Amino acid sequence: MMHRLQIRDLSKRYSNGVQALSQVSLDISNGLFGLLGPNGAGKSSLMRTLATLQTADSGQVQFDGIDIFKDPYQLRCQLGYLPQDFGVYPRLSAQELLHHLAVLKGIDNKAARQEQVAALLQQTNLYNVRRQAVSTFSGGMRQRFGIAQALLGNPQLIIVDEPTAGLDPLERNRFHDLLCQIGEQVVVILSTHIVEDVHDLCPNMAILAGGRVILQGKPAVLTEKLAGKVWQKAIARQEVARYQDKLPVISTRITGGQLQVLVLSDSQPETGFTQCPPDLSAVYFSALTGATGTKKEVTVW
Amino acid sequence: MVKHLMLFESRYHLRQLTFMIAGALFLGLGMLIAQGNFGSGELHKNAPYVISYITCMISLAGIFVSTLLCAQVVLRDTTYDMNALLFSTTLRRLPYFIVRLTGLFVVVLLVLALGSAGIWLGTMSADTASLGPFRLRYFIQPLLVFSVPNVLLCCSILFSVALLTRQVRAVYMAGVGLFILYFLGSILGNSPLMANSSLKTQENQLWPQLLDPFAITSFFGLTRHWTVDERNQQLLPLAGALLLNRLTWLALAGGLLWLTYRRFAFRLPVATSRRTRPTTPDSPIPLPYHRVSVQTTGRGYSWRAFASQWRLETNSIFRHIPFLVLLALWAFLTAVDLKETILHGPYNIRFYTASGYIVEYLRPMRPALLLVVFYAGELIHRERATRMHELIFATRVPDTVLWCAKTAALASLIASLVTVNILTGIGFQLAQGFHPIEWNLYCSLFLYSGWPLLLYAILIGFLQSLFNNKYAGMLLSLAVVGVFLFGNRLGLHSYLVRYAATPLPDYAYMSGWGHEEKALYYYLLYWTAIAGLLLLAGAACWKTRNKGSFRSTFRQQQRPRFTWKFIMTALCLSTCLAIAIFVRYSAGHQPLVREALYSWQASYEKTYRSRVSLPQPSITHVQLATDLYPGQRRYTVRGQYRLRNESSQPVTTVWLGNDAAVTSIRYTIPNARLAEQDDRFGQSIYQLGQPLQPGDSMTLSFTQEVIQSPFVPFNSEHAIVDNGSYVELEKYLPYLGYQEQYELEDAPLRKKQGLPPQTKLPATDSAYHFVTMDHVISTVPDQQVVSVGALQRDWTQNGRHYFHYQSERPIAFKFAFSSARYALHRENHDGVQLNILYQPGLDYNIPLIAQAMTDALDYGSKQWGAYPFQQLTLAAIPHYPGAATAYPGVLFSTERISFMSNLHDSTRFNSVYAVTAHEVAHQWWANVLSPMDGPGRAVLTESLAKFGEYMAVEKRFGAHYLRRLLQADNNLYFALRGMDHEQEQPLYQTDKPYVYYQKGGMVMYGIKEMLGEDTVNAALRALIAQHGYPASKGRPDDLLQLLVAGTNQQQAAQIQEWFTGTATYDNAVRAVRCDSLTGGRFRLTIEVQHGKKGTGKSAPSADTPPDLVPIALYAAPHITWDGSTQPLYRQHYWLSRSQHTLVIEVDRRPAVVAIDPLGYLPDEDLSNNYYLLSDTE
Ligand SMILES: Nc1ncnc2c1ncn2[C@@H]1O[C@H](COP(=O)(O)OP(=O)(O)OP(=O)(O)O)[C@@H](O)[C@H]1O
């Protein structure tokens, strides 16, 4: 299938000198696309740029063959965007605001507008509070409002920046459901810090760090590649530094109160290490250490 | 801790862009005002009075700074969502309160102090001749007396509102409310800053002074009567009413702060929102989500987006309780102001509450600009401020649509204010129960005041679009708006350079908005075109502000397209260019602004003064044929002068000139050749083929045409309008020789134009040059023409209405005419035909006017000599600089004052009667007797007409009714003297109206009180006999000699002093004992204070002559006096010392003792002229 969204060599430098994106190239087709990356990696910057809310310094982005910087309006009428952080006009109810945004998005038929707004309110479980001012919503409720507005109209490109932040587990599941359902016909780009979500939802993903794409592919394939290479061992806290010096440590984590160190290696690195099945977070951490650490030899692909 | 907080707070304040801009603006403002027109004449530019005045004004402007800084800095935690962090620290209530308040106060004060520094800088650059000594305390004292308490008051109110509501908008509303409070204060306190307040006459009362929160009333009230010297040397002492005012408001501020401290919530503000109706937790069958098709092109989409955004924005304005409160306050202020303005004209005149006058008054809506500035800042930065911008801007909606929606929301705000104004006006009319409500006039307010406000809203929006910081934008907007509003004083004279400025014609029922209405539309269109450009520019700037840098957006817009934006830009540009060119062209070479006129006058003097002594013939007969075309704003005159050489030398050249308002003129002089022609000044000099010998005559013919451009400022003496044209034709006919009246008189202006101080030409010609006249005037068929002379006949021919006027006897060279659809009231009075021509329908005052005319005619004929004509006509005209004017046998009187004054309230003085009598008296004192040119000439016209006016009023209504007029003139004399910044000249050589009108009339009345009415009138008859036409013209000295003749030495000295001195009185009286005697008689011991000011000595002394002062006792207190009041006792005393004790016996119990009870001796404080005896004494 053709790639609907093509990003070529996108770079962005803010006026304070921060290079938020450098030479980012991605090809994305219909379905959910996960973006992972540490804080400050440039995920939001990339998404804002794709939403044409800011311009890039160089590079090209085409959506359905149209250059989005040359004709931002063409993109915007098929865009659904949920920013990482947003506010709303005070003293307006969820319903009023959704109606307003629906008008701005160009739903000209009143009945269609009403139906879609009602549907979205129900899907995001806000129907019962639809007359309450959004500015008095709880954090999670507001986030759901954000999701609802991103889906208004006829979005072909949905960009959601940490959509599940603040959602309770039930709401999160509900949202994932909705997203998968929609994702079949449109492009959905989703950034998150919950690696499992990407694993569960996204057929494709990329990891961003320091403004660069350091890894991209299908989560299953990437995880597969690490099969048999991840080793773990329970150690004492003071030993961490020693291991980090000696071995290609990708992460440490605590399970059941025990400090576990994960190491990437083709064979058992030391006695006491046991092999463990790789998961996507191992891919994530190994990618990060590979990109940021000095031990270039631990490349696994 | 507190110290650290304080430092942090002040650093935070000082780092604000708003503070920096405000500081710079105030420094500039101080300099600008100091360099402005303050301190003209003998008043120093750095006089303590001037500095205090400016400091007062600047402290008012402090309201804006306090509002903005309070909203920005005090509410910063709310704005930036820092509250949660702040309130969870260990910060305590009291330090928080004190630090925030002090920070605000100190910073605002600092800004005002910068203003004072600006004044100082401004005076530095002034001409040293106009400066007095520099004293630091002149700057510090007003700062302490006015600025500190004012700032404290403003800050306390705003701070309290901020803490109690935690809403930025509520703070704005409070700011505007403070401004309204100031307006109320100045209306009630009769501040001279308000229109036509100076002519209102009021004593300094305590209440208005106390009620004014900014003490401006006190400042003006207490300094109103200060002489130039006092203004140059004195500071207003902080005592009495002023001190009380300051303490009251400080106490109020303190109380408010204390309350706020007790009440304010030192925790997270709970978001207030509309109560949410609990929606039934229905669980409907879940609707599935579908994408729906969108339509994001075409007009329908833009329109829907616009409407939706507009609705949200307007709701955000109107669904806000403080705003509604403010609207109510606004309506209240308008009503109070209307009441004060419509019901209290000069001399306490009260007008009928006619729609036209109310609409005229409601038209300027400057305070609304404040609201526009605040709301523009709020609306334009709303997306960013609420952090909703990413949601909105990620949609397809074009920025222009959003921008227009915001502008439209501002337009709705403006429309609501205009509507409130209209409703208030209508409510006021209904409450007063007068006149039909003229809806079309009221609705025109949307155009006349709403539209310019909208233009301003667009400008302000554009300014805001240049800033990321809305407070900086607001401040800049305020400054720019200020520059344009007061542009006329800053050198922006033309309407083409003053944003949204148009002429503001006055309303008259005769002529509607009159001459300048058309110009108004052109200027509005011009500024609308410019606003169109600003709208586009604003949208574009706002867009770049929302999306990163200029450069990148520029890249987006690479393809130049001929979209509607280009078309609109081109259209706007060409419209304003076309109008600008049209305005210039249409005005011909007439100066459009005052500055151009000044340089024209100066050049005229420089070019022609040298030829002043060129001998010229005099005009002896005038034959005119005038055709008036009101609809075309045009008239033509075909005329002929008979010229006679009345000098002793032969005349070889005829030097002709015409006024700049004359569009074209052609002269025909037989047997003469045009030697020189100067189009700029309209001068033509003809060389006569044969010199005109002394005593010989010749004929001059001319044809002239006047086409009046609506862009030339309205001249009420040369008004051609659809109905109610009025032309003082003699000023626009050809004249001979040098015209001294073109010379600039104002000394600083002369200096600016590079002219030496003016030297008046010595008046040598005392001969009357009266002429005979024959005048045929035609106008449109349904109008009538009123002019000088006896109407021979009128007829209609070729669709025009002709009138033939002819002089019955030689008259002065004065030929004014008016043309209108008149109704006629005619009476015959002792062989004189009285005509009153008025606007049909406005006939309320006709009987009274007729009464005044006959009374004054009778008085004059009996006392001064026969009335010289067969008829006396009074015609209504729409406008005139004064109330009315007198021509030989004709009076022209303004519609509003004469015909629309409401005389039903008999407790008010009837000034229509007085004005009419005054103009009738001019038939003698201007037309029978004319003064010779020279200083003090107006004494023989205005002072004597004023005397006639007083006498007519006294005869008709009684002396104690006249008292109101005398006291009003007394107050007016001091008020106008206070506004004139030059030393007063004595009556007999004055050229100041307040001296020859008010004081002159009072002096004449005083002489009448001293010598008796008959003696004075005998002297006046003698004056006419010696100097009336055709003898030689009179001088003030002649009057003085005749009055003094036959008097004793004391009386002569008194008359001399009144004519040749400038002293004023400080009289007071007090009863010390009142004993009841047997037989119901009472013996009163009274103490008289007799002070005299302006003689160089503080008290009367041996070398000043005694003054004749009446002292009287009355049975009823003076507030109850009316025309029929008679004193129990009245006697004139010669007072020579400053203290006198008198014992008087009367046979009824007196209620009040009075010195100068009628108030004809100029006395600043008339209230202590009366002493009420309480019953127990
Ligand atoms: N408006 C801005 N001006 C200047 N620098 C910015 C701006 N926005 C982001 N940055 C910088 O750009 C870099 C990338 O920021 P970005 O918000 O894209 O990261 P992110 O991947 O979304 O991080 P997070 O996971 O924390 O949301 C950061 O270093 C940030 O400081």
Ligand SMILES: [Mg+2]
């Ligand atoms: Mg982010």
